[in-house]
Amino acid sequence: MGSIARDRAGLASVAAVDVNRECAVIQGRQGSLVSRRGLFVLFFGGVALWSLDSIAQQRQVPTVGVLAVGSPGVDDFWRLFREGMQDLGYIEGQSIHYEFRSDGGQLSRLPDLAAELVRLKVDLIVTWFTPAAKAAKEATREIPIVMALVGNPVETGLVASLARPDGNITGMAGVAAELAGKSVQLIQDMLPGAQRVVALANALDPFSKPFVEHVRLGGVATGTMIDPIMIHSVAELETAFQTMEADRPDAVIVQPSLPTRRVAELAIRYRIPTVSVIRGFAKDGGLMAYQSTEIDLYRQSASYVDKILKGAKPADLPVQQPTKFELIINMKTANAIGLTVPPAFLARADEVIE
Numbered sequence: 001m002g003s004i005a006r007d008r009a010g011l012a013s014v015a016a017v018d019v020n021r022e023c024a025v026i027q028g029r030q031g032s033l034v035s036r037r038g039l040f041v042l043f044f045g046g047v048a049l050w051s052l053d054s055i056a057q058q059r060q061v062p063t064v065g066v067l068a069v070g071s072p073g074v075d076d077f078w079r080l081f082r083e084g085m086q087d088l089g090y091i092e093g094q095s096i097h098y099e100f101r102s103d104g105g106q107l108s109r110l111p112d113l114a115a116e117l118v119r120l121k122v123d124l125i126v127t128w129f130t131p132a133a134k135a136a137k138e139a140t141r142e143i144p145i146v147m148a149l150v151g152n153p154v155e156t157g158l159v160a161s162l163a164r165p166d167g168n169i170t171g172m173a174g175v176a177a178e179l180a181g182k183s184v185q186l187i188q189d190m191l192p193g194a195q196r197v198v199a200l201a202n203a204l205d206p207f208s209k210p211f212v213e214h215v216r217l218g219g220v221a222t223g224t225m226i227d228p229i230m231i232h233s234v235a236e237l238e239t240a241f242q243t244m245e246a247d248r249p250d251a252v253i254v255q256p257s258l259p260t261r262r263v264a265e266l267a268i269r270y271r272i273p274t275v276s277v278i279r280g281f282a283k284d285g286g287l288m289a290y291q292s293t294e295i296d297l298y299r300q301s302a303s304y305v306d307k308i309l310k311g312a313k314p315a316d317l318p319v320q321q322p323t324k325f326e327l328i329i330n331m332k333t334a335n336a337i338g339l340t341v342p343p344a345f346l347a348r349a350d351e352v353i354e
Helices: 002-028 036-060 074-087 107-119 130-139 176-190 208-222 235-246 260-270 279-283 294-309 331-336
Strands: 063-068 097-102 124-128 145-151 169-174 196-202 225-231 251-254 274-276 288-292 325-330 351-353
Touching: 063 074, 063 107, 063 130, 074 097, 074 124, 074 145, 074 279, 074 294, 097 107, 107 130, 124 130, 124 294, 130 145, 130 169, 145 294, 169 294, 176 196, 176 208, 176 251, 176 274, 176 288, 196 208, 208 225, 225 235, 235 260, 251 260, 260 274, 260 279, 260 331, 274 279, 279 288, 279 325, 288 294, 325 331, 331 351
Parallel strands: 063 097, 063 124, 124 145, 145 169, 196 225, 196 251, 251 274, 274 288, 325 351
Antiparallel strands: 288 325
16 A cells, blocks of 8 residues: 555656646746647546556455355345444445355355355455355365354364364354254144154255254154155155155254255145244245344354454454344244144244244
């Protein structure tokens, strides 16, 4: 920035000398036009100063890349994150620029999208969901990465530890696997006597392993049989529900990186209760969602971005976990599948979708 200021001062000085010289010419030739040389200097001197101003301004505006999985809830994340940045004083288009990329529900696109952000030389990458964070980490070891929401980052190899993440990645660690495990108890509370629960897992997501493991632990704690079903493609969802119709489980716990809107539609068709650990699932027709409070997660991730843009290193910023949780129940879906939700359980909900 110092060299830019000196260049500007130098150009201003040159322009001032030429203006004085041309003023003398004008005084000496009363009524005559300013010489062509004077116009040339005045015009191009102004252009040079404007160009340096523009370059300096562009260098001061950081570019933040955003890489997200195209699951329900991504719109809420994107809105709340930007609101958090705005609360910290960042004005989009003036003091911050965003490059948003979503896989559109196709996890296989994430590596190419991450590589694209690296080619754009963004100053920082924000990721939403574990597959996006993995793709970003594999694409760069230099650009800082902030996790807006991932599941179990230590178990999935994203960070060395929560206290000392090391490397170029830090941010917010969700506790989705633990919440999925606790969802088994929620099912028992809503459906007393439930005996068998399916864990519907995304085989392409590295988070599937801790997800299934914690659901199994929830089964052990409640005496519930857990049947994992691994999904490799959207086409397999229909087959999975057809299989469930023949051998009906009491409920299904859904991994959030699956196409949860499609899962919700199938669950209503086959009249099977479902729960996931992301708000968007209940909004899109799932019976229940038990999740971390999103507004805290995404606004806290904005504070990580702010600290790093101001010079902090990701390795020095411990990964944080959420402390607030909420239960959402979709009563429209409950009525559609013929389920009576006990009043005492309904009273526990933080939000009821009618």
